[in-house]
Amino acid sequence: MKTFKGKTIVVTGASGGIGRATAIAFGRHGAAVALLARGEAGLAGAAKEVEASGGTALTIEVDTADHDALAAAAARVEQELGPIDVWVNVAFTSVFAPFTEIAPEEYERVTEVSYLGYVYGTMIALERMKKHNRGAIVQVGSALAYRGIPLQSAYCGAKHAIQGFNESLRCELLHDRSPIRTTMVQMPAVNTPQFDWVLSRLPNKAQPVPPIYQPEIAARGVLFAAAHPQRREYWVGASTAATLVANAVAPGLLDRYLARTGVASQQRPQPRDPRQPVNLWEPADEDRDFGTHGAFDARSAGRSPQLWASHHHGTVFAAAGAAAMGLLALGVSLLGKTRRR
Template identity: 35%
Template sequence: MQLKPISQQVVAIIGASSGIGRLAALKFAQRGAKVVVAARSEPGLKSLVEEIRSAGGEAISVVADVSEFEQVKAVAEKTVAEYGRLDTWVHTAATGILAPFEKITPQEFARVVDVTLMGQVYGAMVALPHLKREGRGALIHISSVEGRRSLPLQSPYSTAKHGLEGFLEALRVELQHEQLPISVTSILPSVINTPYYNKVRTKLGVKPTGIPPYYQPDIVVDAILYAAEHPTRDFIVGDVGKILDLLQKVSPSLVDSLLLLVGFAGQRTTEPKSEDAPDNVFAPISGYDRVEGDFSNLAIPTFLDWLDMNPYLKWSALAFTAFAVFGTAMFLDGWHPRNEV
């Protein structure tokens, strides 16, 4: 399967007014792609398009709530009407509520699932007919490490991300069965320093936070840009996420114990915040149409992501490590080829 170079692509980015989506739009445009950006925040989209155009890029915007199928469909139709085709669909939109499960209402839980899961399903539904018409393309869905391991106080979001992983697995195999050269990628970020924790609803009595450490949004965007040109199944972004995924596979009960230690206090700041404070669960809020959040001081670099974007070096390094470990073990055990004669 071969995807077009980014400079030749038409890319639709959903959830682009802030955070990962906003930076992705800027980076795609810098690389020469024609970009269509969508979100609920009209001021955020307007400032983003102006920024792209002022730098010499091409972009248009569509205001859309991803929980409404017809509005998501309108994004795909506008993309094709303006640029004649669609090559890559990037879906980043999400919302959340940080609260104990018993404090979350049925309406709140359903809303998080509608935006964070069903919005992604609607995105794939409307993008696929256009990608099929082109004969190739990429669906890039922003999931989360919470799609592999749920966190306390985030049950609606974790539910949605687990559902997204199940959906993408089924869709990927169906497309393979049809022998359609359409790449389906799940990007699973660790804790990322975006305005997400400024905008979501909290019932903790304080401003919420992700469990540190954080990573900056650019590492997620690097993974998105990579997947837009290189068919990729899954991409866990951030070394901590990779470690958590491994621990979850080895011993879920160990991860339970770790989260009992850090999962509750680790998601609370000391800054008071009422549950009546403005949030973006049911409607957009102003003031956060930016890429980064408030936790740059807690951000660390990642090292292993580079290997995922250089698979030949990755597998060579793993093979070398395995050979070195095996050789060392044989040496310590007293084995030598002459011993076998």
């Protein structure tokens, strides 16, 4: 991770959750981090934590759905911090509701932020990286980029779109033999503040589908991907791996399972507060800093053996190979003894 010392990193959606945890992690490795988001209080809190971790922080209030404003933000980043080495797209918004209860303008807004915001960020980052012939772009995705679930059709649609867009861009970069790389990190359910500010029409409080992971786990996945962007995709969390494998093998069966369990598993027993803040149109953290974590610390995992295994394929395969050879040798030895008898 010494790769990031003195480098210029851009993180969108950096005022809370995965974006904030990622910005802090980059700061811990000595990077200069540009934090892009809408909420003034959230950005200020995130900047303090980045600087306390040892990094340099630059905060820019910007809506990633606004291409021109985002381009101006990138120009400011390079003017104040230097050429952009890594761009991480995280910013998103969503609506928790059945599809039939989401208004057209709400669907449009989620798509603009959660999909087109990634497209604009990638477009702007690539244009600037080409001038220096280097760089890495990390798309923070989700298991829901492959597997849609009930009550999140707008978000799932955006994540599926990012998946297809990123694959297409990756092929083009490989065709051009470009040294610039793009990669995607598929996330599990994460303990972020989004469940306290997302627009919801559910009767009860929203929650991530367990098992839940802490944002720092997600951040470690992002940093590793940024340091090793040659791989096309990373999975974070055993639940992500299990979901993607199950969806590839038996998607119809998963449809029926989620139809039975998906609605209840995304709600807590407590009724939703109708006065809950909503960040769809305006930032919820303009005057209040929600921080990095959500309300699920007691139920969230701070470790992920799957993530370690994902980052150490060579070690895992070597150990598996050694174990297989050991078992084979043991079998041959036992067979020899049986024959001698």
